[in-house]
Amino acid sequence: MWIYQIKLRNKIFLLCAALVLFTTVVIQASTWWASNKYNQQQLVSHVTSAKQVLKSYLSAQEKQLVTAAKVLTSDFGFIRAVATSDEQTIKSVLLNHGERINAALMLLIDLNGNLITSSHQENQSSDLGSESIKYLIAHPGQSFFSTINGELYQLILLPVKAPHTIAYSILGFRINVNSINELKKLTGVDVSFYEGDAHILSSTIRLDSFSDFRNMLKNEVAHWFVIKRPAFITDEMPLSSIAANPIGVMLISSLAPLYKQYDEIVMNNLVLALIVSALASLLSILFARGITTPLSKLSKLAQEYSVGHYQSKIDNKRSSVEAQQLFTAFETMGERIKQREDKILYQAQHDILTGLYNAETIKEKLIDYLADDNKKLLITFSIRNFRQINDRLGPDIADQCLKTLAMRLNSTQIVDVIASARLDGIEFFSLINVSTHISVINQVDGFLTALEGTLNVSNISVNLELNAGVVIYPDHGQLSQILLRRASVALDHARKNSIRTYLYTQGEDEQYLERLHIIDALKKTLKINPSINQELFMVYQPKIDLKEQTIKAEALIRWIHTEKGFISPELFVALAEQAGLIIDLTNWVIDAVFQQMAKWQRGEVSIPVSINVSAQDLNNEQFESNILKQAEKYQVDIQDVMLEITERDIMHNEQKVIQSLKSLKSHGFMISIDDYGIGQSSLSKLKELPVHEIKLDKSFIMPLSESEKDRLIVRSTIQLAHALDFKVVAEGVENKASLDILEELGCDQIQGYFISKPLKVEDFNQWREKYVEDNFI
Template sequence: MRLGITKLRTQILLFALALVLITTLVIQAISWWSANTFNQQQIAQNIITAENILRQYIRSTENNLVNSARVLTADFGFKQAVSSGDKDTIASVLANHGARINADLMLLTDLSGNLISSSRSGSNDREILSQIVQDLLQKPATAHIVMLDNRIYELILLPVMAPRTIAYSLVGFELSQTTLFELKDLTGLDLTLMNKDIPVHSTLEGFQNNERFVDEINAAHSRWLWLDRPTFVSSEFMPTSSSENPVSFLFTADLRSIYKQYDDMAYQIIFIVFLVILFATLISTVIAHTLTTPLAKLVKTANQFAKGHYDAWSEPGQASSEIRDLASALQTMGQEVKQREQVVTWQARHDALTGLLNIHTMRSTLSTIFHDYGQCVVIAMYIQNFRQINDRLGPEIADACLSALANRLNEFETEAAKTNARLEGIEFLSVIQLTPDQNPKQIVEALLATLHQPFQIGNISLSLHFYAGVCCFPEHSQDSKVMLRRVRIAADHARRNRQTIHIYEAGEDEQHLEELMLIESLQALLKQPNNIELFLNFQPKVELHNDKMETVEILIRWHRPGIGRIAPDKFIGLAEQSGLIVKLTHWVINETFKQLRIWRDQGLLLNAAINVSAEDLATQIFVII
């Protein structure tokens, strides 16, 4: 008893502590989620604002470059110098004009992109310059961010017309480290100029300008307790640039200041939680002590209920009104659970409509039944005309008919024991114990004679007809699963062949499995667009009045590798039974159309006759075809 009280007290204490901790964690998680969501939205908005500022900056400098370049290309003296190839005059004009507009780069190239003159001394790689000219020509008078001679420029290109294009003028401003710091002041974010994922200029400190620059930024983390948090959030901005030597901007937001604010708040919450835990420990200990004695008795009673002893009951003794109400409710619950358990157990084992055993119960108990009965006959029955009853008289009459059938099965008199079950839908099963002098077939005939008598459903008299499959235990098998499968195979054989009674014969089990295999193979073939097993034969039909062949009859054939030809009446019959006949007919129609088209292209016009089933005629798709 002492151990039980201590355990309960501990549970109450742990519950109080867990409640405090869970509440704290939820508050902490909500706070973190809210702050994190707000910060992510704020960072995303800052990045969008920074990109807009950068676009505005590029657009502003682009306008200055375009206006300056138009003044240059419109200068008559400059055009004359370009036309005559006066390099000194060209260089002088480029230098003077560049000085007036504070341009960092003034270039003049021929139509092939070869450099004629430059305001800046340098290598000016010809291939790169030629590629840049080609990219600029795609969008003339539009600023491109390009890299030339290890410097990054904002360049525009305008043609020099005299009156046709004789050269190209390129004007640009350099984007330097100083430019990035100015943009950082405007955007509030760190910026990095990247060329093929390698930084050229950056406002970030502490990182090497190499190919691992981006990986190092993404790998940077700030640790708090056991959590690793990313230090930076980056977003790449792709301006209009060279296709072969692209340049991009990398915006980077430093999250450490945000983390510091959150960490300070988290430490304050942890301190408050510690105080709350101390208070909760004291209160929960007192409450646990007052509850343990009466609850221990209720726990003992509940344990008895859990074992199924619903009549076991002991009063909780001196207790509060709430505990007494709980005890009364527990007692009532035990009685109700007992009743519901009986109902659920019965429903799990029986068919809801007829009250007979269901298929799951039969599968689990058939071995026991065979052991108890010894020699017995197993009968599986299908109702022949149930669909007509259901369609014409409605489901209520049909259900009443099934209930009446179940009653008649139970009322059928036998000399020994019997067990009845409803397997599925209109399939019923009877297991009848045989006495030494009884004939199984006579028992089956007597049962069917009883079932063939009219059923009175209200004011309606109905007669049911059956297909019955029969197996004998232990003659046909001593395994319950095999017996159940074989008796259903026998019933299915009786239904297909319109027999009232069919006794299972050796080999039908294997034949059934073979038919299932053929159905599965046929279904798989119909899904293949170009199968080689199914093919058509074309039987000519000659008109007697003119001795001409104008029509062919379409005959489907099936050749299975390793087996040979499958008889048409066999696989077509299986297709009708399994519901594949419509798909098979569509396959035949499609293949026939293909062959008629081939013949028509060869100048041979023939009609085709295709055999169809009644199920084909009932489908809407066939009517449309």
Template sequence: MMIKSFRSRLLVSFMTLAGAVLIISLVAVWLATSQQSERTLERELEVSERVFAELMDVRAQQLQQAAEVLTTDFGFREAVASGDENTIISALINHGERIGTDLIVLQSPNGEEIAATHTSQLLPSIENLTAGKSAAQLVLVDDEIFQIVTVPVRAPDLIAWATLGFGVDDDFAVLMRQLTHADITFMNRQQRNVFASSLDEEILAQIEDPAIALNTALDNLNLAANVSGFNDIQYALSNDPNLVILFSTDEFAATSEFVTLQQQYLVIALATLIFAVLLAMITARKINQPVASLTRAAEQLGAGDYNQPITLQRNDEFGALGAAFETMRQGISQREQQIMYQLQHDLLTGLPNRVSLRDYLSRAIQSKQNGYVVLLNVARFGEVNDRFGQQVGDRLLQMISQRLRDSAPEQWWIGRLAGDEFVLIGEGQSEPQTKALLRDVEQTLSQPWWLDETSYLLEFRAGYLTFPNIGDDADSILRRAQICARQAKQRNAFAVAYEHGMDEQHLRRLQIVQALPSAVREQRLQLHYQPKVNCNDGRILGVEALLRWRDEHLGVVRPDEFIPLAEQTGEINRLTRWVCTAAFDQLQLWHEQGLQLALAINLSALDLQWPDLVKFLREAAQKRGLSPQSITLEVTESAVMVEPEQAIKRLTQLREAGFKIAIDDYGTGYASLAQLKRLPVDELKLDRSFIQDIANSHADLTIVRSTLALAHELQLTTVAEGIEEESAWQILQQLGCDTVQGYYFSRPLAATQFEQWLRDYQGVSP
């Protein structure tokens, strides 16, 4: 069940925290004492084993001394030497009773029994007994364990071996327990026979029970034990691995002090927990009271009730929190108003923003009242920001919005759509009134734009349309107004009204953008080649590769349609790679056929910003065995002027790589003579606009003559395109032009068509 009360949750949290701390500490203490008790038991048993070994050594020394007393006795040695059996037996018995031995055996040097209390056949061989492993040895004889010692009897040569032994019985085990503080049991682990032990009979009964595993029996009896194999003892002679000595102690008795410590700590933990619960209840009550008051105040604020003051008479943090609530209550109304204003207005210009614009336009459409929407765009405003900075751009936008307020009548609603776009909406306004507004706005905006004693040149484009006839929703109306503004830019007009069919052009652009990547990827583009002719003798010098695209849905798509879109969408580099690859392949094929033609390829402004352009072109030419000198790269003036420094750097690299550089459409861009002087150019290509009417236009003739003279002074090759009449060719011959191309010679042709045209042309050319 979920606890909803803060007081209850606080109480539970205190109790949980205190309980967790106590449990963790209790577990830690419990584990520590348990581990310590185990280590203590292990150390005690290890000490018991060492004490046992030392005691066995002392006992062995005593037995060794007693045996040496017997074997050095003159009478005993004489009896052994003479073979007096009665004397030998009497001496052995007397000596054994005197020192308390339980086993006496006398053997000849070769191991034959002379006299014995136990048959010598049960003893290990005389070789093992006399191997010198230890002064005293443990052996198993007739299901009894003896600690024995074997010493030689010499007179003076070896005449016998005397073996004396103490019995290892329960009394011995009890004595060892008193000295080692551990119970000692001598047993056969497999047969579970106990030979001697200091344990009680009840305990021995379970240890001897073969139905219970030894470890299980020890666990049931709560005995901590160490088991030493009989063979692990240095003085044991048995090879039976099941003979063991069991050292054990009562686990409860050994760890009683640790258990007492654990119990005491448990009592202390319970007392601490009870105290923590009582303290938590008192603390939770004190904390909950101001929290409850602040909760009620927050509910009032959430409901929109800002009239009830919040008072909390306390001098602690809750009092400060109550004062903060009161400050919040006083300022929340103002902030709501500010938030609503910022939500609906542009912070830079103070005009209604996109949100307000959509709401206002949607309400106007729903009212079924006719009106006009005017969208105003600042042409090339991005260049202003780039050249003069964002701060200058922002101040100019503020000035534009103020002029719109001053020039527009009150009936027109003004808002900022985004960036450099402004929208004026006139409900109930007619077409004449809208055109009058556009005239006033154009006149106002055409005035100089002075800012900090600097005049800025701004151009404006506008699109306008009526609603709700042309559009029944805000998005479609604004989109069509933007299309009109773009048309105004293309037509170099201030304002353009919406006409039916503009949407189709917009949709066609979208379709081209969508289809272009797949057309490049699937190689559905084609290259056509237009011959370049020597102006003096008409020889074919080379070709210009021109891109063509025929789509099954879009039909013929002109380069001036899809090239700008390719630049906008980032497809231009991929398009350039395809064009260069296809053109280089064709040029390689022609060279292999013996047609030593030159090739011209057009590059865009974005191509000049491509870092790998030089590497790509150089490797593509080398791969096909083409000389870069046979390839001319044409760039327009406008492409060079987008990023002049970058363009000059890239063109210089291309020229150093061996390629020829041509300026295309010269005279139509913005390049100055100073820029032309810096460009690494081999060729100037005059735009067709100066050539088509050169026979009839004195101005065109003058421009072409001066351009050709300038190019020759700069040692540049000249190319004139757009030759459509023989008269134009003749004039260019007289003016000294180097190369010409145009429909007079041939339109751009596919590769196979061009080859046929070339054969026909060379067959009739002089």
């Protein structure tokens, strides 16, 4: 949203400006509303007062007329003159009396409304009209307005009684310009009189048509910028009249003074608002700068922290107390982050237990250590007897031994140690400057001797036994990664051959890499289904049951690599065990063998097959469920499957392996002990094993025809196995003489090259057909 992209300084300025503007508008509006309301009230009050003044004025006129009329009609001389029709006297009285009260009209009419005489020469009664006179006669003593010859009069009629009414006297005041000017002075507003649509009199301009005058006032406006405002406020008051057209008076008040006062207030407020806005804007800029400047400094400080410059400081002398507190907290945070980062970096680069560099760190730092051309020794060593220490003395003592060994690495003076590291578990590394005074081997021996010295841990004396692999820089390479790998290869050689110190020999690294390539290639080919795999395949070596005269087979895996050619099963199976691929390899074999057994069954041929499994397979929780699932998938008879395991593998986690074998046997699988006779199992263990047969190792069978001792061993083993209800299989039958001896000794099954070498499926099928034809038909 666009508002989020505005800088904080501008937001603060806009906020303050908006608040000032809003406040100004509110004040202006409230002022206008209050002023307008007050002025409206004043105008209404003023017009109302003017109406009251006008009413009072007209009422006073009316009272004056009534009084004058009463005086006139009560005058005895006037009554006698009327009664005697003394016209000269009547006229004189009317004239004198009219001048005395300033009446513009004095009339005497008979009972029929006819004019008797007047104070003026003009015959004004004819202009008054008979209907108007009749209306006056009908309402004696009341004041009415009427126009005579275009002039406005206020009239009143009273009877002349002697004692009965003998005539009527009409008195009237003329309403002229002087009258309305006097009214304007009294009321403070302009006054206009009208009769119907005739505009009679006005204190302002006068138009012939009063409706035009009214519309003119209504349409008159006062401009204020683009706003149009009414120029006048008016109020009309009807007057009692005797004419057919009603007579009224309009009070007109100009709004110009009000607008002038209001406009002055508005302009004053506007000027004040502009001044306040300018001051507020200036203050908001200063306020915003006071907030954003520290934030900008903090942002720059955060950027410095982000690149690891935790010692950076900022100038906060001119900042507010809160900003200074924030700066202090921020700098404290930076110091603590640096402490934690240093700790994390230390933990990332060092082994937690020993405090030595870890494997990743030594790989990085080794590049710098080997930057010069000085000869150096890279020694990778491990504790040969660590497992015994851990098993006998416990993990706490074992850990203390590792810590003590690390302390000796850091403090030894026998050699010049550049750096040391713990690579993994019980494997350590040291980089040593080569001395020109003694040989490399003597330096390494002295170094190892200093480390192997008796350790006193928790009042227990412990002796360490070390194996070491040694690489010389730059003789054995210049790249740190290659040198470390070759040192590891040399250590593996020392451990496998129980040698204390082994110096790397050129070419061993290539063999090591070759093994890695084989492992990598094996991983890839194991992902290919056996039915379409062009490299891995199964061969089957026949087994002959001498007593039942049946043919069985042992499934053996073969690998012909597309580039490397034939790879010995002894090699890649051993590598699979080391690399943790043996479970995948066994699953692949089971899948391939069960596919083939299903094909034989569809051809109505039943051939029991032996499959080799390892201790790793039997320790795998998924092995049993997987082999049962595969058997169900291919509809293989479980009793035709013989699982072979060596004595050596049985001794590896013996309890778990025996438990797995018992479970497999309960499902119907046949169990066989392979390479029997060369392991370490005792006779007491043999009777507890859940097996169906034992398979004599070929080392006893191959020299059978020439070695009396081997014949005795084989005979006793067959007798013992039969006594335990085990069948006996002899593998490695290479000649007729050995076959005859085995038959004589009562061996149950034979297997070896004298019978047949391992064969591909097609060759095995052909061999089987020929063997059955030659021996069983």
